Amino acid sequence: xxxxxxxREENYSQWYNELVVKADLAENSAVRGCMVIKPYGYAIWxxxxxxxxxxxxxxxxxxxxxxxxxxxxxxxxxxxxxxxFAKECAVVTxxxxxxxxxxxxIEVDPDxxxxxxxxxxxxSETIIWHTYKNWIQSYRDLPILxxxxxxxxxxxxxxxxxxxxxxxxxxxxHTAHATKEEAVEETIRMINVYATFAENFMAxxxxxxVKTENERFAGALExxxxxxxxxxxxxxxxxxxxxxxxxFAKAFDVKFNxxxxxxxxxxxxxxxxxxxxxxxxxxxxxxxxxxVLPPKLAPHQVVIVPIYKGNDQYEIMREAGNKIKxxxxxxGITVLFDDRDTQKPGWKFAxxxxxxxxxxxxxxxxxxENGTVEVARRDTLEKQTLPLDGxxxxxxxxxxxxxxxxxxxxxxxxxxxxxxxxxxxxFVDILETKGGFVYAHWxxxxxxxxxxxxxxxxxxxxxxxxxAMEAGKCIYSGKPSTQRVIFAKSY
Amino acid sequence: xxxxxxxREENYSQWYNELVVKADLAENSAVRGCMVIKPYGYAIWxxxxxxxxxxxxxxxxxxxxxxxxxxxxxxxxxxxxxxxFAKECAVVTxxxxxxxxxxxxIEVDPDxxxxxxxxxxxxSETIIWHTYKNWIQSYRDLPILxxxxxxxxxxxxxxxxxxxxxxxxxxxxHTAHATKEEAVEETIRMINVYATFAENFMAxxxxxxVKTENERFAGALExxxxxxxxxxxxxxxxxxxxxxxxxFAKAFDVKFNxxxxxxxxxxxxxxxxxxxxxxxxxxxxxxxxxxVLPPKLAPHQVVIVPIYKGNDQYEIMREAGNKIKxxxxxxGITVLFDDRDTQKPGWKFAxxxxxxxxxxxxxxxxxxENGTVEVARRDTLEKQTLPLDGxxxxxxxxxxxxxxxxxxxxxxxxxxxxxxxxxxxxFVDILETKGGFVYAHWxxxxxxxxxxxxxxxxxxxxxxxxxAMEAGKCIYSGKPSTQRVIFAKSY
Numbered sequence: 003x004x005x006x007x008x009x010r011e012e013n014y015s016q017w018y019n020e021l022v023v024k025a026d027l028a029e030n031s032a033v034r035g036c037m038v039i040k041p042y043g044y045a046i047w048x049x050x051x052x053x054x055x056x057x058x059x060x061x062x063x064x065x066x067x068x069x070x071x072x073x074x075x076x077x078x079x080x081x082x083x084x085x086x087f088a089k090e091c092a093v094v095t096x097x098x099x100x101x102x103x104x105x106x107x108i109e110v111d112p113d114x115x116x117x118x119x120x121x122x123x124x125x126s127e128t129i130i131w132h133t134y135k136n137w138i139q140s141y142r143d144l145p146i147l148x149x150x151x152x153x154x155x156x157x158x159x160x161x162x163x164x165x166x167x168x169x170x171x172x173x174x175x176h177t178a179h180a181t182k183e184e185a186v187e188e189t190i191r192m193i194n195v196y197a198t199f200a201e202n203f204m205a206x207x208x209x210x211x212v213k214t215e216n217e218r219f220a221g222a223l224e225x226x227x228x229x230x231x232x233x234x235x236x237x238x239x240x241x242x243x244x245x246x247x248x249x250f251a252k253a254f255d256v257k258f259n260x261x262x263x264x265x266x267x268x269x270x271x272x273x274x275x276x277x278x279x280x281x282x283x284x285x286x287x288x289x290x291x292x293x294v295l296p297p298k299l300a301p302h303q304v305v306i307v308p309i310y311k312g313n314d315q316y317e318i319m320r321e322a323g324n325k326i327k328x329x330x331x332x333x334g335i336t337v338l339f340d341d342r343d344t345q346k347p348g349w350k351f352a353x354x355x356x357x358x359x360x361x362x363x364x365x366x367x368x369x370x371e372n373g374t375v376e377v378a379r380r381d382t383l384e385k386q387t388l389p390l391d392g393x394x395x396x397x398x399x400x401x402x403x404x405x406x407x408x409x410x411x412x413x414x415x416x417x418x419x420x421x422x423x424x425x426x427x428x429f430v431d432i433l434e435t436k437g438g439f440v441y442a443h444w445x446x447x448x449x450x451x452x453x454x455x456x457x458x459x460x461x462x463x464x465x466x467x468x469x470a471m472e473a474g475k476c477i478y479s480g481k482p483s484t485q486r487v488i489f490a491k492s493y
Numbered sequence: 494x495x496x497x498x499x500x501r502e503e504n505y506s507q508w509y510n511e512l513v514v515k516a517d518l519a520e521n522s523a524v525r526g527c528m529v530i531k532p533y534g535y536a537i538w539x540x541x542x543x544x545x546x547x548x549x550x551x552x553x554x555x556x557x558x559x560x561x562x563x564x565x566x567x568x569x570x571x572x573x574x575x576x577x578f579a580k581e582c583a584v585v586t587x588x589x590x591x592x593x594x595x596x597x598x599i600e601v602d603p604d605x606x607x608x609x610x611x612x613x614x615x616x617s618e619t620i621i622w623h624t625y626k627n628w629i630q631s632y633r634d635l636p637i638l639x640x641x642x643x644x645x646x647x648x649x650x651x652x653x654x655x656x657x658x659x660x661x662x663x664x665x666x667h668t669a670h671a672t673k674e675e676a677v678e679e680t681i682r683m684i685n686v687y688a689t690f691a692e693n694f695m696a697x698x699x700x701x702x703v704k705t706e707n708e709r710f711a712g713a714l715e716x717x718x719x720x721x722x723x724x725x726x727x728x729x730x731x732x733x734x735x736x737x738x739x740x741f742a743k744a745f746d747v748k749f750n751x752x753x754x755x756x757x758x759x760x761x762x763x764x765x766x767x768x769x770x771x772x773x774x775x776x777x778x779x780x781x782x783x784x785v786l787p788p789k790l791a792p793h794q795v796v797i798v799p800i801y802k803g804n805d806q807y808e809i810m811r812e813a814g815n816k817i818k819x820x821x822x823x824x825g826i827t828v829l830f831d832d833r834d835t836q837k838p839g840w841k842f843a844x845x846x847x848x849x850x851x852x853x854x855x856x857x858x859x860x861x862e863n864g865t866v867e868v869a870r871r872d873t874l875e876k877q878t879l880p881l882d883g884x885x886x887x888x889x890x891x892x893x894x895x896x897x898x899x900x901x902x903x904x905x906x907x908x909x910x911x912x913x914x915x916x917x918x919x920f921v922d923i924l925e926t927k928g929g930f931v932y933a934h935w936x937x938x939x940x941x942x943x944x945x946x947x948x949x950x951x952x953x954x955x956x957x958x959x960x961a962m963e964a965g966k967c968i969y970s971g972k973p974s975t976q977r978v979i980f981a982k983s984y
Contacts, residue, residue, distance in 0.1 A: 032567070032623050033611065036560035041639060044557045066535045069527035070613075070644055070660050071583075074590070076523070078598045088590040092562075093601050094613065095586045097648040099565070099579040107569045110584050110610055119601055120524065122561075122585065122613070132523050142835055148532060153561055153644065157588040169561050344633055 006356075009290045014234040018285060022163045025293045025357050027280065035161040035168030042357065043280065045301035047171070050279060051151065053203050053298070054173065057195050063147045063175060068129050070153075071120035076128040079253040083127065086220020090157040092122040092168075122155040127221060127246070127272055130176045131254040138178060138268055140259045145188070146178040154276075164281035165238075165493050172276035178268045180260060182247075185269035186224075189245040192273040193226035196241035204279070205296040205409035206230050206286045207416055208240060209439070209488065211464025216451050219272075223247040229463045229488070231416045232285040235437015237463045237490035240282050243273035281493070287381075287408050293358025294381055296408055297401040302338040304330055304397060305359045309347045309366040316343070322370055326363065329394035335401065355380065360404050361397055381408050422486070429477050429489075433458050439490050443483035445476035454478050460489045497847075500781045505725040509776060513654045516784045516848050518771065526652040526659030533848065534771065536792035538662070541770060542642065544694050544789075545664065548686050554638045554666060559620050561644075562611035567619040570744040574618065577711020581648040583613040583659075613646040618712060618737070618763055621667045622745040629669060629759055631750045636679070637669040645767075655772035656729075656984050663767035669759045671751060673738075676760035677715075680736040683764040684717035687732035695770065696787040696900035697721050697777045698907055699731060700930070700979065702955025707942050710763075714738040720954040720979070722907045723776040726928015728954045728981035731773050734764035772984070778872075778899045784849025785872055787899055788892040793829040795821055795888060796850045800838045800857040807834070813861055817854065820885035826892065846871065851895050852888055872899050913977070920968050920980070924949050930981050934974035936967035945969050951980045 007024065008016045022028055027043030030036075039047065055065075071094060077084045098114030101107075123129065130148075137143060151173045161167050175192060179185040193210055200208045208228035218225040222244035230240050251257070251267040258268055287294040297303050306326055308319035323339045330337045338359070340350055347364070354362055364376040375393055378385040381404050388396060419438030423429035432440050444450060444462065454477075455461050465487050474483045498515065499507045514520055518534030521527075530538065546556075562585060568575045589605030592598075614620065621639075628634060642664045652658050666683060670676040684701055691699045699719035709716040713735035721731050742748070742758040749759055778785040788794050797817055799810035814830045821828045829850070831841055838855070845853055855867040866884055869876045872895050879887060910929030914920035923931050935941060935953065945968075946952050956978050965974045 029627075031560045032564055032620065033560045033562045036562060038560065038624055039558040041555035041557045045555065048556060064532035064536065065539060066532045067530040067662065069522045069524045069529065070646065071524045071527060073523055074599065074601075077590070084590075084599060088592075088599055091588065091590050092585045092611070093587040093590065094583045095601065096584040097582065099568070099575075099582050099584065099612070101579075108565065108575060108579055110565075110586065120583070121590070129523065133529055136520075155561065171558065 007290060007292065010233060017290070018281075019163065021284060021288060021292060027284070027293075028163045030163065033168075035158060037163050037167050037169075039171075039277070042301060046283070046295070046299055047277060047280060049299045049301070050199075050203070051173075054195075054199055054275065055151075057199060058149050058173075058175070061147075061191060061195060063149045063177075065151065066148045067150055067152070068126050068133065070123055072123050072126070072129045074119045074121055076132060077121060079128065080221050080249055082249075083221040083253075087124045087156070091124060092155045092157055094120040094122065123152070124154055124156045125272075125274075126150065126152070126154075126174055127176065127250050127270075128254070131250040131256060131270070134176075134178055134268070135254050135256045138256055138258050141180045141261050144178055144180045144258060144268065145184065147175075147188075148177065149173055149175040162281075164277055164284070167277075170277045172274050174272060174274040177271045178251075178256070179271070180258065180269070182269050185247075185271050186245055189224065189226055189243045189271045189273070192271070193228060193241070193243040196243065196273075196275060197228050199275075200228055200230065200240055200282075201409065203296065203298045204283050204286065205298075205405055205412065206240070206282060207409065207413040209464065209466050211466040211469070211488070213242075213464060214448075214451060214462045214487070216448055217461065219244045221246060221249050222272075223249070227464050229439075229490075230282055230286065231419060231439060231490070232282070232493070233415065234285075235419055235491070237439065237492040238278075238282045238285070239463070239492065240279060241273070241275040244271060246270035246272060286412050288358065291383070292356035294408060295358035295360060297360045297405045300358065300360050301336065302359050303335050303401055304337045304361045304363060305350075305354045306337065306339045306363045306365065307347055307350045307354075308339075308341055309364060311367075315367055316341070318367075318370065319365060322365055326365075326375070326390070326393060330397060333394050333398050335394075335398060361400055363393075363397070379404055381411070423477060426477055430458060433460050433489075433491065437491065439463070439488050441486040442477040442489055443472075443474035443485075444487050445479045445481035445483055447479075450476060450479050450481075454489070458489075458491075460491050463488045463490050463492060498781060498783065501724060508781070509772075510654065512775060512779060512783060518775070518784075519654045521654065524659075526649055528654050528658050528660075530662075530768070533792060537774070537786070537790055538768060538771060540790045540792070541690075541694070542664075545686075545690055545766070546642075548690060549640050549664075549666070552638075552682060552686060554640045554668075556641065557639045558641055558643070559617050559624065561614055563614050563617070563620045565610045565612055567623060568612060570619065571712050571740055573740075574712035574744075578615045578647070582615060583646045583648055585611040585613065614643070615645055615647045616763075616765075617641065617643070617645075617665055618667065618741050618761075619745070622741040622747060622761070625667075625669055625759070626745055626747045629747055629749050632671045632752050635669055635671045635749060635759065636675065638666075638679075639668065640664055640666045653772075655768055655775070658768075661768045663765050665763060665765040668762045669742075669747070670762070671749065671760070673760050676738075676762050677736055680715070680717055680734045680762045680764070683762070684719060684732070684734040687734065687764075687766060688719050690766075691719055691721065691731055691770075691773075692900065694787065694789045695774050695777065696789075696896055696903060697731070697773060698900065698904045700955065700957050702957040702960070702979070704733075704955060705939075705942060705953045705978070707939055708952065710735045712737060712740050713763075714740070718955050720930075720981075721773055721777065722910060722930060722981070723773070723984070724906065725776075726910055726982070728930065728983040729769075729773045729776070730954070730983065731770060732764070732766040735762060737761035737763060777903050779849065782874070783847035785899060786849035786851060788851045788896045791849065791851050792827065793850050794826050794892055795828045795852045795854060796841075796845045797828060797830045797854045797856065798838055798841045798845075799830075799832055800855060806858055807832070809858075809861065810856060813856055817856075817866070817881070817884060821888060824885050824889050826885070826889060852891055854884075854888070870895055872902075914968060917968055921949060924951050924980075924982065928982065930954070930979050932977040933968040933980055934965035934976075935978050936970045936972035936974055938970075941967060941970050941972075945980070949980075949982075951982050954979045954981050954983060
């Protein structure tokens, strides 16, 4: 199949674009910047959703749903927030179409103009805090631990499937607390949930840390992030959790009576991950033959392909295939038995390699005679012939091994592409020739951060959790610094 | 609690509106016609989604996601469709806001006008069939059995929580087939899935049938429906499944090569249910004390309320309550153990009655001494004291009994409010004084249907499945008729 995909070395970006389409994950739609998520891609997203939703509920959260539209005036209420989002908003101005007078089609009815325009939500802090005002009077009403699964729209000018689209799917948690401490604790709890999800389900190692002021969410006092490294040496911000302080409570006048009888503004957090994670998943593990999926998120963990000639052999294979399938299902493994006669085995092998099915079992007439089956694993492309007897348990173990192996591989890649730079030349050289995460000293100013970005395209991905304090000099300005931060080019 | 809710007899409509808000199901938002679905309401919707999604997958469907926005020109392509939806569309005309020159806030940036306006989807046939054109070349690509969970917008002028809102949540299935027969079969399969879901999960009896031409979906050749009867004698259309013929394939030029080598247009179906089902659920079973929920859709099937004084008793109750909770959970029952000390037992009893928790267990000090527990069921409001020993199995059986009982109650209500009318006077009298389903003869013309609606507000809900053929005369025109159809006032 290699020849059907541009290789990563030839053109990483093109490899990604081709893979997303050819593996039936997503495609561009008739609407600029909006994607169609195809069934195979959506099945992976559903598995992500299910795992995350369980983790949210285990940490005490409940789901709710707030309106798609936000009145324009709400946006002006939090100054930083409007600055961050106003330039990329889809705006609803009318609520009716009508037939053109000349019968040539339909047009917007000018009589159906809205008094106040509505913004299609780019994120829901404003409409939610407007709602919370009515939900919160006393400390007894707190905390509110709500999550929403929804679509949002940000009118991006340059879009790429999953990584940056005008409409995307996500979840956004919006919590309200009586104390600062509790809100900070929640912010950190949720970045930890994201990190656990990324590592345990996506098999994607991440670095947790906080953003610099430059890179903070519009309206946040602190933004926590998880950062992953893609195979082209670029970072991908994979999830963020924001401590919003009392900014939105003040903007929407949300106060509560404390246990002690004082009236105070409510403390807030918000946190989200999106279909962007699909892009991260694809780029973390896949190779020139196609997708490589972690077994925990693969729609089909195993595919069984029978090899046969004629109807008699087919009947035997069908029976044998269904028997193996039943054994695997009993162990909770999702299995596709592809006994279609419209496609040849070789075509199927290539197809499931492209689609990243973790384990492929092939059974032919000779296998059945010998009581064996050919087992191929997608991550290493290794094949071996194993006894049919007890195969289900062997496959179950193999799936665990694959899950661990692709994590380890991604982890090693990241370690191999993590550097310390001690001079500007070294810094620039690493970014230009190797990519990856670069730990370097920074003087803590926005000005320096901006100029480094301008000169190298690299940004500070985060100040990592538990960072070692180390006296040094800023890589660019030479001014004193107390710790290294992580720079990288990014998506 | 009765005094907190308007009774159904006093004012049914007000009873409904109050119940939805007081039971924390939903509320109106700052955006006209759009609702906030609160966590307790959303938890019920999630249970509905999970059950339906499983049924869709068991019948071979997969989920996908298509854009929120539809180019305006797509709407003109199917004549009946645009006629049906153009008058209630939210239209996006711009993609950016800017600061006002005088610094007084933000405004729509006139330079960011879209070349072609985008419609927020009221339903997705057009964008999906535009997409299917690229997915379908040959009979090998068929059938396509896709479902989408999404939000849609229809700019209704008069809205009511859950029943009719500008934005609502739903699922929409869109399938493509090689033959007419297969598409018709799919249309019927899905109305059967809806009927099974309504009866088995919602405990809501429904009548299956087909719509008259008047009431068909805009663009369909045949619309199948399930109709339920609410406690005020009005019908509620609860789900529809449409046979679309080749209309959308022709509008979007979707052809395929058949097995025989001929080129033909693809056959289509679409089918959907929405958060409107929440309204149906509420109105089917609830009473003047609040919600009554079928155990299969209740977020908490059982609530345990401890009655205690002081810390010592509390510790004992906590242990006893958690023990019962664990026993119930082991049987797969969802349990809330409400041991909050911020509210009194009486307040809790009223709260969970209002929220429709099917079974309430109360434990006091004397109960523990005697080894008993008080069991109250929400549907009949009956209480009994039962041995603690073996209580989990008793509760499990009770939940089944409640599920069956509320179905039976709703079924009996419907039977008691189903009539045959043989004269116009009788017809009008039933509709005015009793409500309910009225089986009556109709001459089969749109003109008669329209005038009956004008005079009585009743519409033909459906021509029921397996309807008995019976010669008669139209209730209004006196012209010959071959069968009775079902009339009712409706939501």
